[in-house]
Amino acid sequence: MSAPTRRAPNDLLVHLRRARDHVDRHYTEPLDLEAIAAVAGISKYHFQRLFTATYGVSPAAHLSRRRVERAQDLLRATNLTVTEVCHAVGFSSLGSFSSRFRELVGESPSEFQRRWAGTGAPHIPGCFVFMWGLAERRSASQEKPPEAPGS
Known part of the structure; x- marks a missing residue:
């Protein structure tokens, strides 16, 4: 052996x-x-x-950090609501999103968004963000090789 x-x-x-x-x-x-x-x-x-x-960091902490980083991008650059951002980045609960966001960033998602809105930077319409996301998912699914007949 x-x-x-x-x-x-x-x-x-x-x-x-x-x-x-x-x-x-x-x-x-x-x-x-x-x-x-x-x-x-x-x-x-x-x-x-x-x-x-x-x-x-644990895998779960890495995942939530990644989600919060992306949420910061969306809150800064789009006109999406905090709830829309929460779901767009993969959180299923607004409460857990808000508490994790505050823990990592030091302020609530609403405060963060309000502070960045005050800079006067242009915002990407949320509909474009969702259309782009759908196009990205669609192109990724089209890249999959077709299954062989009978498998």
């Missing part, structure tokens, strides 16, 4: 980066630990420990 093979640390980094990049690209989708760990091909508990040790 041979000894179990162990992945080299660099090999694990490749899998962790793949999962982190997946989160960065698909932050608007519902993602849980199991789904993210599956991208890395590692059990969810092992993935949780490795990700946290490597990046200094």
